[in-house]
Amino acid sequence: QVQLEESGPGLMQPSETLSLTCTVSGFSLTSNGVGWVRQPLGKGLVWMGTIWAGGSTNYNSAVQSRLSISRDTSKSQVFLKMNSLQPEDTGTYYCARHRGIGTTTYYYVMDAWGQGASVTVSS
Amino acid sequence: DIVMTQSPTSMSISVGDRVTMNCKASQNVGSNVDWYQQKTGQSPKLLIYKASNRYTGVPDRFTGSGSGTDFTFTISNMQAEDLAVYYCMQSNSYPTFGSGTKLEIK
Numbered sequence: 001q002v003q004l005e006e007s008g009p010g011l012m013q014p015s016e017t018l019s020l021t022c023t024v025s026g027f028s029l030t031s032n033g034v035g036w037v038r039q040p041l042g043k044g045l046v047w048m049g050t051i052w053a054g055g056s057t058n059y060n061s062a063v064q065s066r067l068s069i070s071r072d073t074s075k076s077q078v079f080l081k082m083n084s085l086q087p088e089d090t091g092t093y094y095c096a097r098h099r100g101i102g103t104t105t106y107y108y109v110m111d112a113w114g115q116g117a118s119v120t121v122s123s
Numbered sequence: 124d125i126v127m128t129q130s131p132t133s134m135s136i137s138v139g140d141r142v143t144m145n146c147k148a149s150q151n152v153g154s155n156v157d158w159y160q161q162k163t164g165q166s167p168k169l170l171i172y173k174a175s176n177r178y179t180g181v182p183d184r185f186t187g188s189g190s191g192t193d194f195t196f197t198i199s200n201m202q203a204e205d206l207a208v209y210y211c212m213q214s215n216s217y218p219t220f221g222s223g224t225k226l227e228i229k
Contacts, residue, residue, distance in 0.1 A: 035218075037167075045159075045167065045210055047218040058217060061124070094166055107173050108214065109157060113166035 002026035004034070004095050006117035014123055016085050022078040022095030022114060029053070029071055033098030034078040035110055036069065040091040050098050051078060085121045092116040125149050125213050129221030135229040142198040144224040146211035151191050155215040158187050158196045161223075162207045170209075171196065201226075 008020035022034060035050035049059040051069045059067050068081045078095060096113040100106030126149040136142055146156065158171040169178045171187035174194060184199045198205055206228065211221040 044222050045161075045212070045220040047212075047220070060217060096167075101172065107155075109169055109172045109178070110167075110218075111169045111178065113168070116166055 002112045004114035006095050006114045008117050012085050012121045017083040018085055020080040020093055024076050029073045035096050035098045036080050037094045038091050087121050090121045092118050125219050127211050127213055127219055127221040129211055133225040135227050136201050137229050140201045142201050144196050146194040146221050148192045148213055152213040152215035154190050156194045157212045159210045160207045
């Protein structure tokens with residue numbers, strides 16, 4: 001059974017660095033990507049970035065300078081680090097499996113999601 | 124950035140209704156559009172991928188269509204459990220989501 005679970009601090013101060021962990025089970029990080037998606041309270045979804053099966057990363061240009069995504073395949077964990085936090089970074093952070101569908105060419109979908117980690121940035 | 128303009132913002136519907144919502148991309152995204160359902164307090168759930176393909180286990184009352192810049196998502200026979208916010212997302216370049224369509228009971 002595919003599962004993802006986010007963990008991390010709920011309350012942060014402005015200018016601090018956010019560290020979130022996504023622990024996965026039921027699939028391999030060397031065969032699937034994992035993406036992070038943020039949702040401000042009561043608002044829509046914003047893709048933050050993805051670490052792919054081969055270890056390469058892509059980031060949303062709006063946060064690229066502040067964001068780093070990495071992983072530890074031996075522990076089945078993916079990490080998000082974002083520095084210089086501001087109140088507008090407040091929201092729920094989801095990790096999601098980025099899975100390829102197809103045979104010769106792949107179409108990538110976010111087909112399994114964690115329950116989300118709530119992060120509040122406030123002084 | 125590719126902007127996905129989703130309409131309407133909300134809809135008041137009755138059980139059994141046919142529901143249609145739209146998503147317009149700011150540039151050609153081919154068929155690289157997915158649709159997600161998000162119920163209150165839950166994480167998003169993939170329903171449709173690559174514009175018109177129903178994901179595993181998704182009931183056939185959910186359908187998607189379109190290509191290029193214009194996409195449509197339809198629920199053919201609205202059920203009470205379908206109350207949710209629905210988002211389109213393009214993956215032609217780095218993923219961007221529409222602002223969502225919220226379905227409410229009339």
